[in-house]
Amino acid sequence: MKKLFESWKRFLKEAVEMVCPPATQDLELNTKNRDGAIKAEHIQYGPLNVSEPGDYWLDIAEYWNTTEDAAKQSVCGNCVAFDVSPRMDECMPGPTSDADGRLGYCWMHHFKCHSARACRTWAKGGPIEEDNISADWQSRANFGEEK
Ligand code: SF4
Numbered sequence: 001m002k003k004l005f006e007s008w009k010r011f012l013k014e015a016v017e018m019v020c021p022p023a024t025q026d027l028e029l030n031t032k033n034r035d036g037a038i039k040a041e042h043i044q045y046g047p048l049n050v051s052e053p054g055d056y057w058l059d060i061a062e063y064w065n066t067t068e069d070a071a072k073q074s075v076c077g078n079c080v081a082f083d084v085s086p087r088m089d090e091c092m093p094g095p096t097s098d099a100d101g102r103l104g105y106c107w108m109h110h111f112k113c114h115s116a117r118a119c120r121t122w123a124k125g126g127p128i129e130e131d132n133i134s135a136d137w138q139s140r141a142n143f144g145e146e147k
Contacts, residue, residue, distance in 0.1 A: 020091035022143055023110050033111040037119060043109060045119040050100050063120055077101055077115030080125035081108040084115075085134035104128075107137045 023030040037045040047056035061071035076082045084104040089096060092112065096103045101115035107128075108121055128134050
């Protein structure tokens with residue numbers, strides 16, 4: 001009986017882990033979380049237009065106490081929370097690449113972010129390219145609403 005219970009528990013855990021994150025399937029939720037990440041003082045996801053960034057890189061460089069060139073090296077594409085694993089690619093509703101880079105899922109703020117953008121909570125160590133690491137982030141994720 002205990003064995004059966006353990007198998008059932010493992011099955012449920014794996015099923016939950018492999019479900020696509022809600023924001024990849026729900027445009028309204030994705031937009032809400034993205035807009036929250038743009039507006040939140042401590043996140044400031046951007047720039048809106050990577051070809052016309054305005055003062056975005058200068059501002060974030062000042063925040064990080066570094067140069068504009070150095071700030072431009074810390075983008076979603078190499079952030080620890082940027083998920084471009086095969087399983088996440090399958091969750092994306094359409095093409096993921098354009099001339100500036102590609103889309104991935106942000107496990108910190110729960111929306112589809114772009115590799116050429118950045119935010120103030122960037123952290124070294126990404127991207128996530130393995131399904132098992134993606135599933136591990138998902139098993140620890142809190143899908144609560146963004147601020
Ligand atoms: S936490 Fe990382 S992946 Fe998410 S928006 Fe910020 S830089 Fe991009």
